Amino acid sequence: MATSDSGAMKVVCPACGQRIRIPAARMADHPRCASCKTPLFGGHPVTLDDATFDRFLQDTDLPLLVDFWAPWCGPCRTFAPLIERAASEFEPALMVAKLDTEAAPAAAGRLRIQSIPTIVLFKQGRELARQSGAMPWAALSAWIQSHGVKLRTGS
Numbered sequence: 001m002a003t004s005d006s007g008a009m010k011v012v013c014p015a016c017g018q019r020i021r022i023p024a025a026r027m028a029d030h031p032r033c034a035s036c037k038t039p040l041f042g043g044h045p046v047t048l049d050d051a052t053f054d055r056f057l058q059d060t061d062l063p064l065l066v067d068f069w070a071p072w073c074g075p076c077r078t079f080a081p082l083i084e085r086a087a088s089e090f091e092p093a094l095m096v097a098k099l100d101t102e103a104a105p106a107a108a109g110r111l112r113i114q115s116i117p118t119i120v121l122f123k124q125g126r127e128l129a130r131q132s133g134a135m136p137w138a139a140l141s142a143w144i145q146s147h148g149v150k151l152r153t154g155s
């Protein structure tokens with residue numbers, strides 16, 4: 001896992017947007033936002049929009065998985081519980097977020113999201129991989145792990 005020279009990792013508070021630095025050794029200790037005290041890893045995907053997407057992308061040292069979806073998309077709704085599960089099973093090794101492409105068309109357009117659901121895995125602002133279409137949990141979990149992200153439960 002990449003760390004800055006100070007051994008701290010940047011994350012963005014899902015509640016107030018404050019950039020927080022956490023010592024790498026404390027990532028698993030249920031860290032809270034220094035400003036608003038919200039748990040930084042709540043076990044649920046963070047909802048992003050055009051206003052917050054770039055900040056999350058640039059200021060998150062952790063791998064960041066973003067689910068691009070829309071409310072009218074049936075497969076997206078089917079896939080949503082698995083995105084929830086990814087947050088609960090991979091945090092704090094992974095930050096999980098959702099972006100409604102109807103509500104936030106700019107970010108989706110810039111990334112040329114052609115179909116939904118599409119998941120994109122970012123690392124320090126750079127796209128590592130993307131996958132379109134819903135998939136079963138085993139496939140989603142294997143895809144995330146194939147990019148070096150470990151399940152919290154280990155092994």
Ligand SMILES: [Zn+2]
Pocket residue numbers: 013014015016017018033034035036037038
């Ligand atoms: Zn906060």
